Amino acid sequence: MSEHNKDVNLKPYLLGGIAVISIALSVFLIQLFASQKPLNSHYEPVSLGPSLPLSSSTEDYLDVPTPQIPEYLKAEPSEIEQLIEALVSLLVQEHSSEKHLPSFHASLKEMRNDLIQSYPDTGAEIFERIIRTAFPELVDDILALLAMLDIYDEWLLTNILDLNxxxxxxxxxxxxxxRYEIFGEELAEAIWEKERSAEEDKRESMLSTV
Structure with a gap:
């Protein structure tokens, strides 16, 4: 067989091989596309419609603080409630006649501080409940005066070394x-009335001696 005949006879085999390769490549591409379709379907775009209300199951993972009822309000009567009742009774029975005096209002600072020391978390609230129950018409005046006393005490602590x-x-x-600067002259004189009287008595005694 001549060289020319060999070339002619090989062409059908060469064309058949190319066709087989093309078919195999097409099948591979089809299989590859089919295998990727589920993966792509997992990331389907989500439509942005109106938001739906959260179901009750969201409480399991939403970190939302829940208001807690104070311990002293859970039990009736509790130790704190008995204390409040006793102090209200004491104030009403023994101090009603002087409840309008600024000096009496100032003396309540000690009660407030004792309650805060005994009950750091709720002492101030307990004190306000006591005053609001005993003297509801004076609660704002009392709390305002005690706030000014706190300012005065802070000044004393800051300047104690120089004052001494x-x-x-x-x-x-x-x-x-x-005192005049913080409270005004009239209120300061009323709060420290006893101290002012003692100073006047001492001054008069010195003048009498001279």
């Missing part, structure tokens, strides 16, 4: 100057 180094007369002058 002053002569007594100069020290008293600084006290009254700050």
């Amino acid at each position: 180094e002053m002569p007594a007369l100069q020290q008293q002058g600084m006290f009254w100057q700050k």
